[in-house]
Amino acid sequence: MFSTNQARGCICLLIAAVAFYxxxxxxxxxxxxxxxxxxxxxxxxxxxxxxxxxxxxxxxRMWHVLDVYVPSLRVYKLHLSHNIKAWKLEGYPRWEAVYYLAPLLVFDWIYPRRKLDQPPPSVERVVFDVIGALLIYDLLFFFSHLALHKVPFLRRFHARHHVMGGDMRACDATRAHPLEELALVTFAITSLNLLRCHFLSRFIFNITIGYMLTEVHSGYDFPWMLHRVVPFKLVGGSVRHGQHHAKGDRYYQQFFTYLDDTYEWVRRKQQRIGESPDQEG
Ligand SMILES: [Zn+2]
Ligand SMILES: [Zn+2]
Incomplete structure (x- = not known):
């Protein structure tokens, strides 16, 4: 298995090669x-x-193949249950692709925009577009996700996503209420449009966010995963999102950690002020 440092080394080599050439x-x-x-x-x-x-x-499908056909990788599982049959059966209809595709097709129909007449992007532009769009998506996701947990009326729309608790698999990334799906799709499109991302960046973003969403729901904690490789714990990854699915009261960001850490810091500070003897009476 690729170690965290080997993965970091490969990324550094890639960055150095792009800079040199x-x-x-x-x-x-x-x-x-x-x-x-x-x-x-x-x-x-x-x-x-x-x-x-x-x-x-x-x-x-890739994560499913690992789940079913590579039992040696189960030592990296965050949750010890391997009951894939039970997971498949519980409230998982096969309409996820329709829920996901329908709003996108409607959006395309309302807003035809595809003119591929842009000049080619630079490497930096593609990297900026993809990381920037992921950051904006993550920001929009955090506040909507927090509302889905904290506003009683909205909780019903998010309950389906938590149906498997901490025992999640990659397909749980698409297990959501249609309205939640619609919101997530809107966030992705808004993120790309706000930055006026290049069409090539949009293509790479769609593949990247698909991977990242399935990775955080995969239930694995491999040493080469983003939350291990990216320094300073900037990425929450499958570990934090797994804890969110299990507990439901923490870690509302989808990918990164800065808003969750800030939210937790403010919450603890308010809790301390509330417990302070000065506040009594
Ligand atoms: Zn989730
Ligand atoms: Zn949640």
Missing amino acids: HKSANAAVAAVWDTYRSIPLVQHDSFEPLVAVTAFFIWT
């Missing part, structure tokens, strides 16, 4: 962009929703 890297991205935008399917307005759903399908 910067011109060649940008030329490669330009060549990819020219080929990408000439493909008829890519020019279709509904291509992005199709990419998002296909990416989800492939990532969830």
